[in-house]
Amino acid sequence: MTKVCVMGLGYVGLPTASLLANRAFKVHGVDVNPRIVELIGQGKVHITEPDLDVLVRAAVNSGNLTVGLEPISADVFMIAVPTPFKDNHVPDISYVEAATRKIAPYVAAGNLVILESTSPVGTTEKIASWLQELRPELDVEGSVYIAHCPERVLPGQTLKELVVNDRVVGGINSAAAEKAAEFYRQFVTGEVLCTLARTAELAKLAENAFRDVNIAFANELSLICDKLDIDVWELIRLANRHPRVNILQPGPGVGGHCIAVDPWFIVDSAPEEARLIRTAREVNDSKPEFVVAKVKEVAAKFKEPKIACLGLSYKADIDDLRESPALKVVEKLLAENLGYIFVVEPHLRTLPLCLKNQENLALVNLDQAVHQCDILVLLVSHREFSTLNFNLIKEKILLDIVGTFNP
Incomplete structure (x- = not known):
């Protein structure tokens, strides 16, 4: 061989x-x-x-x-x-x-x-x-x-x-x-573990569905906390002090070719039985809409808002845009025609095809975005964004969707 x-x-x-x-x-x-x-x-x-x-x-x-x-x-x-x-x-x-x-x-x-x-x-x-x-x-x-x-x-x-x-x-x-x-x-x-093909196929799907369900729990908590006026980051930090609780961090949704896709394969194979898996997918798929609604809420305070979206990839410190919820947020904001959109994605040199030739949109670096925007929407926790100078943004509105700056 x-x-x-x-x-x-x-x-x-x-x-x-x-x-x-x-x-x-x-x-x-x-x-x-x-x-x-x-x-x-x-x-x-x-x-x-x-x-x-x-x-x-x-x-x-x-x-x-x-x-x-x-x-x-x-x-x-x-x-x-x-x-x-x-x-x-x-x-x-x-x-x-x-x-x-x-x-x-x-x-x-x-x-x-x-x-x-x-x-x-x-x-x-x-x-x-x-x-x-x-x-x-x-x-x-x-x-x-x-x-x-x-x-x-x-x-x-x-x-x-x-x-x-x-x-x-x-x-x-x-x-x-x-x-x-x-x-x-x-x-x-x-270790290389042997089984039959059908079991191996479902094992990989189950691994990703497990992660998807746990992320959906965190994302659903963020929706509940928003409705009840509770700081979700503090809530999760306190709940995780229990020795057998480890709630994940919420975000703008779930992306990538695996977790955002594979659970649907299980749902397709056993639609009547995969109720929890289906619901988790629906919760995570709906999260970009929630983010857009929050942006619309604060954008209403400005006549012609300038919105900086920090991050396009589906997770931190990579350039992969497959099924990215951050990209979906930007696309939805453009469709809403809320104002001028600045995109900051340090891992890309050019905009993806779906965003090219769009009016009211530009790919810029972090410094340019911070100086020109009214609203910052942190969508991906790239390492570069953790160095953001709070003195430069104290007059601006920060929507930290991934919890990078929450204590």
Whole structure:
């Protein structure tokens, strides 16, 4: 298992491919975007992750990492493509199917096919059925090993966590699970745990739903405290003095491709049973509307308010905008036409496409925003924002949605 073909060179696929290549695996990465393929082929990166640029450059220069638009023959095929949902929260696994159809001509007896994308329960079994349909001469369940091993990485810590985190490996049968576990044990120092594919799929979804429910509890508390005129930050600090209570911090909502998406996969699979999970999603998805309402309330005090929105990414100290509640807040404020919007996002050089060419909006640095605005809305707790000088904003209104400046 030394030749690996990685389908999808995004936030998980590229770090995995470059890590393996630097561990002496022969890796071929595949992406549908020609620009991404060209960049990586030059030893460059299209995403921000600490030390990833160094690792990719070393992998390409060593000759162990090649890239292209089409797969090649390999011992191991890893699928790391997006698994979004459609407008009605129905999971979209079309990218997984497309990747499976791409690799089908190259899969041979003895090969290992791994789905790393977080997916609805049953997706790994669908890969097996698609392969069997496309390659009827192969005994897919007997001679090809098909498994699911969901990534568990934290953006900003991806390269470390790909190695040290425990991994759950689920096969379509026990032989596939053991084969996949054997592969991961070559570069993972954490424990590799074997199970069946459906259990591994639900395990990853359950991990993210657990976090989503706990965040929703904190966000709902913030709504209750606002209604009852109670300081939510003080409330949580006091409640957390109980030895068995650990309430999380509220914010503008929940973002990222995992926590904001994966619970809907559970709801789709078991809609009558997943009542709490559905409600948590609805609470977190509604939080940007609450933030906008608070901004509207204070903006009414000004004839032509200038509003500085601090942060666009979905969490602190990264550039990832996927499902970002902060971005949704800015979009909603623009739609309300409340005034002039200054956006401060230290991890971006240009505005995302959804905000480009918008009137009454500019991407500025923190100093410019502070000097020109009437209202500051702190949406993401980037480290840079913690240095905000209170002497400069004492005449301005601060809405600290993430609690950075609350004692």
